[in-house]
Amino acid sequence: MSEGESDDDLEILLTNDDGIDSTGLRAVHDALSEHADVTVVAPADDHSACGRSISHEVDVYEHDLGYALDGTPADCVVAGLSELTPDRVPDLVVAGCNKGANLGEYVLGRSGTISAAVEAAFFDVPAIATSMYVPLEGASLSDVDLGPEEYAEATRITNFLTEHALEAGVFDHAAYLNVNVPLPDGGPAPVEITRPSKRYEMDAERDGDRIRMRDRVWETMAPDEIPDPEGTDRRAIAEGRISVSPLTAPHSTNHHETLEGLAERYHESAGIEPEG
Template sequence: MKAKPRILLTNDDGVDAPGLAVLVEIARQLSDDVWVVAPAANQSGTGHRFTLGYEIALEERGERVFALDGTPADCVVAGVTHVLKDRKPDIVLSGVNRGQNLGDIMHCSGTAAGAREGALHGAVGIALSQAMDYDHGRDEIDWACASRYGADVVAAIVDAFSGEDTYFNVNFPIADPADVTGIRVVPHQRFAHSPFELYPSDNAGKHFVTILQTPKPLDESADFHILHEDNAITVTPLLLQQTDMDFVRRLGGRLPFERPEGR
């Protein structure tokens, strides 16, 4: 990794989230050119949504720290094209998310979207998440694994990156740092079906969209199993080019077509 890269940070939990403070400390181990543009409020689950057609406010919260009343994708755009327009960031880090982002769940992840948008602008985009046990409440989370290994993982990814059309999704296990078994480069879990479903609330006629249980079976070589069962840090490289090229090649780039008579 080159000396003193310019690093832009964002997240989806909001500018005041404790995971962002962890990410700042991670980034400062790698460079002193660290900038933050993060949502003013929680934007979890927004995916890669942009705030289009509406005015959004950018507020300077401190030295090199900005809050935007928009999504993580909005924040990266603001950081790359406005706050850092004199020189674009070399690395965009998104997180550290409160809870794991695994398998197909990453499709709706604002954390992943921040890294993806950074990669689309030419930076090395890396999303980082600290796993937690949701059965014990959202306030109980130990950031020790992310704090201890975050800078090492980012540096290793940047050193391995050679300009591929790729961004990265990283998850830290629920484990004492001394019990982490290593860093594994793994595919993301493709679930048998979407894990999301509609769940009735205690208020008549009202519902939540939520994940009640993880679809089974699970692939023992994929991120979900490796993180939870092997206590390993998982790194999943994801492609920006999403075209199914095998399908394109199989059909020779064409589908059968008959022109309607008389036309």
């Protein structure tokens, strides 16, 4: 937000990966609309775990919240920032609220919610991705029905961050914020600034002609048993705190002499003369 603008002038592009008719997106939209001009550009249906998949061409439909696209969250951000908000580039992109947490390094490239925030970073627009941890206890996430009231914690922190993070200079140091929120539990949860967990427990099991991929990382989420160290997003969520991870995009490059030496050996083996 530039100097002299009020909160009422804040322009937000809102998207998600659960689909434009999801309860989580509607809850966030209604909360943000109280203090900002919100344009929704979201997938017409569920595109969870699609990463940064991008389409060549998609159909767009008018929706009572804004625009629905037959495409991915990344499509929605590209279309929203470059075409569907023509009067002014939004100050902020918000993705969510996702039903289900997005925790740990291995999730960052897989999640459609996170990928929408990363796509915004390539437009130099800061972003907030909000997800809600839902304990499953053997059930499937698709079988869990959540009402608007259960997104109260998510809308509270997302609202606060959209109102204050820009003016506080948070995005001078981060391209986007990965926010994970526990289900409401009687009162507002405290916030912890975290880093993504490095824990990874994907494996696979073959059954005849089929292979089933299993994400075992969710099997240990009890607060007194979780192995993730202090300061990680998974531990914060397991212990009932809101996790906010400030993250950067695009990916950085670690230039080092070892790889330079390997490139020189390749040139020698291939008979390539050194330049200069």
